[in-house]
Each structure stands twice: as C-alpha cells, then as structure tokens.
Amino acid sequence: MNKNFINFIFTLIYQHKSKHxxxxxxxxxxxxxxxxxxxxxxxxxxxxxxFTHSQPDFVVQQIKAGKRADIPTSxxxxxxxxxxISLTQGRVYGQYYHLASDYSFVIVGIDVxxxxxxxxxxxxxxxxxxxxxxxxNYMIIGSGVKEFFDANHYQEYYxxxxxxxxxxxxxxxxxxxxxxxxVTNDMIIMDITLARQILGIENDYVTDILxxxxxxxxxxxxxxxLIDLHHNIKIITKExxxxxxxxxxxxxxxxxxxxxxxxxxxxxxILYQRYSxxxxxxxxxxxxxxxxxxxxxxxxxxxxxxxxxxxIFAFLFAFIASYLYVFFxxxxxxxEFFLGSHNxxxxxxxxPFIDFGLxxxxxxxxxxxxxxxxxxxxxxxxxxxxxxxxx
Amino acid sequence: MIRLTNLYxxxxxxxxxxxxxxxxxxxxxxxxxxxxLKGVSGSGKSTLLSIIGGMNKPTSGEALIENKAIAKLxxxxxxxxxxxxxxxxxxxxxxxxNLSVYDNVTVPLIPHQKDTEQITQMVNNALQIIxxxxxxxxxxxxxxxxxxxxxxxxxxxxxxPNIILLDEPTANLDIANSQNLITILQDLKQLGKTxxxxxxxxxxxxxxxxxxxxxxxxxxxxx
Amino acid sequence: MNNILLQNxxxxxxxxxxxxxLLLFGASIFGVYIYKNWDFNSTSNFxxxxxKKAYLIVLILFFALVVKIITLPYFxxxxxxxxxxxHGAMCAAGVVxxxxxxxxxxxxxxxxxxxxxxxxxxxKIDIASINYPHIKTKLLFAFFIFLAVLCEFxxxxxxxxxxxxxxxxQCCSVxxxxxxxxxxxxxxxxxxxxxxxFYAILILSLSANLQKNPIFSFVASMMYLYFGYYAxxxxxxxxxxxxxxxxxxxxxxxxxxxxxxxxxxxxxxxxTFFGIVNLILKTLIGQIIKRYFFYSTxxxxxxxxxxxxxxxxxxxxxxxxx
Numbered sequence: 001m002n003k004n005f006i007n008f009i010f011t012l013i014y015q016h017k018s019k020h021x022x023x024x025x026x027x028x029x030x031x032x033x034x035x036x037x038x039x040x041x042x043x044x045x046x047x048x049x050x051f052t053h054s055q056p057d058f059v060v061q062q063i064k065a066g067k068r069a070d071i072p073t074s075x076x077x078x079x080x081x082x083x084x085i086s087l088t089q090g091r092v093y094g095q096y097y098h099l100a101s102d103y104s105f106v107i108v109g110i111d112v113x114x115x116x117x118x119x120x121x122x123x124x125x126x127x128x129x130x131x132x133x134x135x136x137n138y139m140i141i142g143s144g145v146k147e148f149f150d151a152n153h154y155q156e157y158y159x160x161x162x163x164x165x166x167x168x169x170x171x172x173x174x175x176x177x178x179x180x181x182x183v184t185n186d187m188i189i190m191d192i193t194l195a196r197q198i199l200g201i202e203n204d205y206v207t208d209i210l211x212x213x214x215x216x217x218x219x220x221x222x223x224x225x226l227i228d229l230h231h232n233i234k235i236i237t238k239e240x241x242x243x244x245x246x247x248x249x250x251x252x253x254x255x256x257x258x259x260x261x262x263x264x265x266x267x268x269x270i271l272y273q274r275y276s277x278x279x280x281x282x283x284x285x286x287x288x289x290x291x292x293x294x295x296x297x298x299x300x301x302x303x304x305x306x307x308x309x310x311x312i313f314a315f316l317f318a319f320i321a322s323y324l325y326v327f328f329x330x331x332x333x334x335x336e337f338f339l340g341s342h343n344x345x346x347x348x349x350x351x352p353f354i355d356f357g358l359x360x361x362x363x364x365x366x367x368x369x370x371x372x373x374x375x376x377x378x379x380x381x382x383x384x385x386x387x388x389x390x391x
Numbered sequence: 392m393i394r395l396t397n398l399y400x401x402x403x404x405x406x407x408x409x410x411x412x413x414x415x416x417x418x419x420x421x422x423x424x425x426x427x428l429k430g431v432s433g434s435g436k437s438t439l440l441s442i443i444g445g446m447n448k449p450t451s452g453e454a455l456i457e458n459k460a461i462a463k464l465x466x467x468x469x470x471x472x473x474x475x476x477x478x479x480x481x482x483x484x485x486x487x488x489n490l491s492v493y494d495n496v497t498v499p500l501i502p503h504q505k506d507t508e509q510i511t512q513m514v515n516n517a518l519q520i521i522x523x524x525x526x527x528x529x530x531x532x533x534x535x536x537x538x539x540x541x542x543x544x545x546x547x548x549x550x551x552p553n554i555i556l557l558d559e560p561t562a563n564l565d566i567a568n569s570q571n572l573i574t575i576l577q578d579l580k581q582l583g584k585t586x587x588x589x590x591x592x593x594x595x596x597x598x599x600x601x602x603x604x605x606x607x608x609x610x611x612x613x614x
Numbered sequence: 615m616n617n618i619l620l621q622n623x624x625x626x627x628x629x630x631x632x633x634x635x636l637l638l639f640g641a642s643i644f645g646v647y648i649y650k651n652w653d654f655n656s657t658s659n660f661x662x663x664x665x666k667k668a669y670l671i672v673l674i675l676f677f678a679l680v681v682k683i684i685t686l687p688y689f690x691x692x693x694x695x696x697x698x699x700x701h702g703a704m705c706a707a708g709v710v711x712x713x714x715x716x717x718x719x720x721x722x723x724x725x726x727x728x729x730x731x732x733x734x735x736x737x738k739i740d741i742a743s744i745n746y747p748h749i750k751t752k753l754l755f756a757f758f759i760f761l762a763v764l765c766e767f768x769x770x771x772x773x774x775x776x777x778x779x780x781x782x783x784q785c786c787s788v789x790x791x792x793x794x795x796x797x798x799x800x801x802x803x804x805x806x807x808x809x810x811x812f813y814a815i816l817i818l819s820l821s822a823n824l825q826k827n828p829i830f831s832f833v834a835s836m837m838y839l840y841f842g843y844y845a846x847x848x849x850x851x852x853x854x855x856x857x858x859x860x861x862x863x864x865x866x867x868x869x870x871x872x873x874x875x876x877x878x879x880x881x882x883x884x885x886t887f888f889g890i891v892n893l894i895l896k897t898l899i900g901q902i903i904k905r906y907f908f909y910s911t912x913x914x915x916x917x918x919x920x921x922x923x924x925x926x927x928x929x930x931x932x933x934x935x936x
Contacts, residue, residue, distance in 0.1 A: 002505045004501050004505075004510060218857055243699060256609065284485070288487060288498075291479055291481075291496055293499050293502070293550070294474075295469075297467065362626075364630065364685070369485075369629075372637060378673075379670045379673050383529065386441075404659070449657070450657055465745070466665070467742060468744055
C-alpha cells in the first residue's frame, strides 16, 4: 500500500460511483437508524446519570409493616452524631394525585434554612429571593408540570387540595428549563412546611433523611451504624440508584442492538449478493489489471479497500446526519419510542452527549461485518481467469 | 529469449468436450527478434500468445521465457513476470474506459513502483515514445481506435519490458492506422525489444524488419 | 436473560468473535479439501484452482489477524465498561476476576494473535517461494488456529454468562493483595527481587536475540512476558498511577494516564511476538528470519525504557521513591 495505490483506489471509486451508490445508501440508512437510536439512549442515560449524581449519597427511610412510614425529626439529630457524615437533612417528598386527569406529580419540600443537599439544588435557588419564597406560598415547577398547569388554565398559580380538604393556593415562582427534564419534569419544589400541609404530613415529621458521606470507603461502616441505631430502616445509596438506571438503559439498548443485528445480517446478505454478481465489465477490468502485472494479492487489497472506504464514508455520513437529527432536530418520531406518550408530554431536548466508546463499538461492529461479507466476492473476482475474461 | 518445448494446451481435459488448442509446440525466439505468428482465427495463435504472456498455463510442456520456467510459477512471481518482462497489446486494446490516458498507462506501475516522481517520468516517457502525450488527460473512452491502440502500446511499454506481444493488432484499425502501427513496430524493434505478433493480416507478410513468420494451423506449427 | 449478555459491548464482542469463528471454519473446510487434493506437480486446471482457493484462506486469516488485534483492547474496554454494573468492580480488573475464565480468556486471546501473526509470516515465505513449499504446514496450522479460536469463543461465552451482577467482586488492590495478606507475586518473591529478575531477563533476552538462537529467544521472551507483566502491574504501574496501592493492568489504558497502557502493553506483546516467532518458524518450516530478533530487542527495550522512565521521573520530581 502506498500513496499511488490509495490514489488509484479513490480514482476507481469515483469512476464507479453509480455502482457504489446503492450500497452506500443502504449502509447509510441502516447506520443512521442505529446511531440515532444510540444517541437518543445515551443522551437520556447521561441525563439520568447526571441526575443521580446530584443525589445525596444515602437516603434513609423508615419501614413499618413493609411500608414506608414518616420519620420523626428527632432522628436527624441522632444520626448527626455519627462521625463521617457531612450532611444530614430531612426531606418531605410525596406524590400529589390529580384525579380528573389521572396524573400525579412529585412534591419535594425543602428547608431553605438548612444547607442544600446538593449543588444542583443550590443552583436552582441561586436567583431566587429566599425570604420571598418563605413568606408566601411559592413553588418551583418542572416543565412537564408547567404544561399540565397551562392545559388546565393555571398560568400563575395552582389550587392544591390538602387531605383536610382545604384549598391551598400556591403561586408559581419559577419554571425549570427542560435541559435535563427527564427527571425533574414532573417535579414541584416548595417550602417544607407548605409541602407538609399539602401532603398531609405532621410537623416534626419527614418522609426521609438525606445523608452525605464524603469518604466512600466509610459507606459500609456508616450503613452498619445506621442499622444499629434503628433496625426498621431502608437505606438507598446513590450507587444502587445508578446501577438500577444503568441496568434499565442497557437493557433497552441491548435489545435494540439485537434488532439491528438482524438488520445488519440481512444487509450483509444483500452486500454479499451484490458483490457476487460480477458483471462482465467488472470482470474485464480486473482481468486487465491482472494482465498488466497485478497479483491476486494486489487485486484483493484493491477490492477490499474499495469496499472498506465505502463503509467508512457511509459511517461518517451517518454519524454526522444522526448528530444533526438528534441534537439539532430533537429526533422527531424516534423520541416517541423512547419516551412514550404516557403521563405528561415530555418536553425533552436532547443534550449533546456522545459516548465515544459506543461510537467506536458501533463502528467496529459495522465495519467488521461489512468487510467480512465482501471478502469472498473480492477473492472470487481476484482469482477469475484472466484469459477467459478478456476474450 | 523465448523457448517453448513440447507445449500442449488442452481445454476440458478428459471430458466429453475435450479440445486441444495447442499441440506439441516447439518454438525458439531470440532476443530482439521480430516474429509473426500467422494463422486463421481459432488456429491457437492467441492461446500461444497468452501462454507466452503468462496469462494462461500450458497443460504440459515447458515455457522458458527470459530464463524463467513460467508454466508452474506461483501467482506472485508470475504477476511480477507479467509486469516486468512482458508488454501485452490486446486485439480490442482493453483500456479501462473511464480512466484518463495517463491513468491507464500508470496502472501497471501501481503495485510495483513506490516513487511517484519515477512513475510520472516513466509514464511520460512511454507516452512520448508512442507520440500520444498530447492526449494524456483525455478519457480512454473518447479516443479513436488508432489512439486507443497507441495508449495500449504505451501501457505495454511503460515498465520497459524486453518482450512485446501483440494480438491481432490490425484487426480494429483502418489502413492508415495500420501503416502507423507498422512504423511504431519498427521503432520498438529499434529500441531492442523482442516483438511477437499474432495475426492473420497479410500486411505483415513482406516487412523487412520481420525476422521470422511462423504459420500455425489447428494448434500446430506448420512449415 | 442475563443482563451482561444484553450489554452493547458484550453483544458486539461475541458477534465479532462468532464472525471470525465462522470465517475460520470455512477456511478450515477449504484447507482440509486443499490438503487432501494438493499436488503441486500436476498441471491440471483442478490444481490451479486449488492454488487460487488457497488465497481465500490467506485473506480470511489476514482478516482474522486484524480483527483479533483490534478486539483485544476492545475486549479490555468492554470489561472496563461492565464495571458499572458489576458490584464492587471499579475497573476491568474486578470484572476479569469475576470468574475463573477471565484471565485464561485474555491469555488465549493474546496467544491467538501470536499464532495468526506467525501464520502470516509463514505464508509470506510460502508465497514468495516458487513452489509453495510450506502449503501443507500452513493448512494444518490454520486448522489449529481455528481450534484455538473455537476454544476462545466457548471461553468467551462461559466468561460472560458467568459474571454475576449480584455477588460483589473484588477489585484492583484487593485482588492484587495490597490490602490483603495473600502473596500475589510468583514464586513468593518480593518487589525488589521481581525488579532484579525483570532486568536480568531483559539482559538475557537481549543477549539471546544477539546470538540469534531461536530457542533461547523463545524462552527469554516468554519469561520476559511473564515477569514484565508482574513488574508492570506490581511495580511500574504504581508509578504510572503515582499511588502505591493502585495495582491494576487495565487502568493505564484510560485517558487519565494518556493511554500509555497501549504503548506499554503493545511494545511488550510485540517484543514477545518477535522473540517467539522464530522458534515457531524453525519448528514448522525449518527457517528463521533474523531481523525479527532485532525487532524483539527494539520492542523489549522500549518497554523497559518507558517503565524505567516513569520511576526515574517520579524520583527526580519528588526526591523519593513510592
């Protein structure tokens, strides 16, 4: 392989472009579908991961009779005594069910006088006047909730119904943008006291306790100490959360990949057939090369490289097209498969995120099957009889 | 130097449709000789030429060309032999139609020659000898028959081989172009090439630079 | 269904392995056919066609080599990515160790590359001669490679199906005995002895290569591979990570360490390959290629120099050893 050889490959491809265009288009379409799917799923996964990443290290819940029960705030001080915990915070958290539309959203009560459990939460309150937030009935809502309110003609506020059947009018202070709205989409953040009233939780009680333990080698010890303190608790670690999400998404993408594998195999068959149909012109051309001194090896290299170049170009083009389709056009049609139309309509915009490992994987996967299916046809044309082809 | 001894070529051997294309050929062609193989079409002269050119293998017998026994040579060696020792000009020229004249003449050099500058020089040289360099950027398919043949000869010459083989060189040419060809052949002979022409055309009958005319009939050399 | 098997990278690994296995199977069938009917002296069309068919085997083996070389680091990448879902695994080391097949599989993968590489060297000699003198050896060797790849595929399936996502595995420092009390180094030697042995074997392999003796070179290279592995993982690696407790063969492949692992493992494997190939050639076809001894020397030296430089640089910057 030298510069002249490579030049010659490209000259030949250019001269035979009409012959290659069909293979290029089919490869492109298969890859476009595959890469777009992967972009969507890895972008979603990345958003989920960044969400879980922003979660506290531990969430402690009380379990009574197999159900979650509210925790008295006295526990918080007890837990604070354990060494190695940097943050202990009670949280009020629950679902609010809207009967008429069979839709529920998540209410999170925050004690703004306490430290924020995570930086992400802190960032939400960066441009908010805390005293205003405390003094009135205000809430910060996710974009999905916003859409739901808009549909029900609540532009400025919403009337919540407490379990005591009182009506609580709560004003909308801020709508979270849809950047990472997969998780915060259905979420409403409000002051902890207000949240308690709406969710019907007694004062001095919280639904769960958040803990941060900076030294991750201490996690196991802290877990044991917590269980020593109270036996009837459940501890959810950030790790568990991450693993469960990873499971979920790998499962779906693995499933997609198997579907595409079937598609790819079909494609390889087409490719094999296409390259096996050697017309007399191709045969003649190869015979000419052989007659002027090209060896079988040279011709095989030429043929395999020719197809490999087509494959690589198809991959590159499909990669660029998928990027535009998913991250600029927001993947119309394809998103429906992932997000479904259940619950509130998702207002997701995909955050550009490329998992290079995955792209390399796909490329390897595609190109090895692509080249494998043209090996035999390439060899066949290279060893065809010179004299016979030129008569 | 070309030396063929007891050469046979049998197609579909020991089958119903067995066909003996060449029968006990014994032929010796010295360096720098110009030899015409004469015979009607189907007499086996093209098969003989392609065996000499290393594109076909004899069924038995020996073919010693440039001191190489080419009959059983593995592909890598045979290809190298075709590239370095033989220039073959086909009856229907067999250029790659969609490539330019220049690219067509480059083709034999690509697997064997690494240096781009040297390639350019060798190609230009061959084009100049055959006086077709003014067409070097034209596509092969846009050339006339006579021009195509000149490109084919330039391609055969580009590696500077010792032996030039021409199969029915005048079959696709008019009289004027045939006369031009004769001049080119004369030049080749002057360049010191061994030239072997397979033809049925009488135009080669009385040429003073032709050293020998070999008549072939039904696969056999006849005196 | 096992979750591991639904991982993208695992599917890709297995399907590419299956693809090469399938092609090699075809090549073996072809090979047996050619082996039985080969008669170089025959001038029949049949024999000429056999010669042409032999080129398909070359093509498939060449494809297999390229694929196997690329998928070796990809395999490391795959198991590294599995560490996200295997409990307790922080990098590939934990995942490889998830069952007993991991290290056997990786070793087999490496040796298959050595085999296919040697095959192509024999092929090169064979097709450059005028009468295909080594064709039968080549065909038998190809069949052997097919069997090796078959074993690899079975091991790969066993390996991936036996990784549990429930039971926690041990990773890096735990496996390699830093925090435990097990003795990880071979023959019970300590780090200092390991280093002495490593440099001694380097000198041994350099002199074996100078003598151009295939057997010496083979033995020295295998030892260099073995001790080079331990020296890199247990000693030089800690300087790459700048952490005496970080003992791992895989993490150095990551971008945090500027992908130095690819160069280090690459040079070690290439040095070993060129050191052992001549004995394979000698045994199978009775000839050697002398310049491979030289290549072996070059790559072994590169490996040692880069490793040593890490330690020296650390000492110059920090004034102490780890």
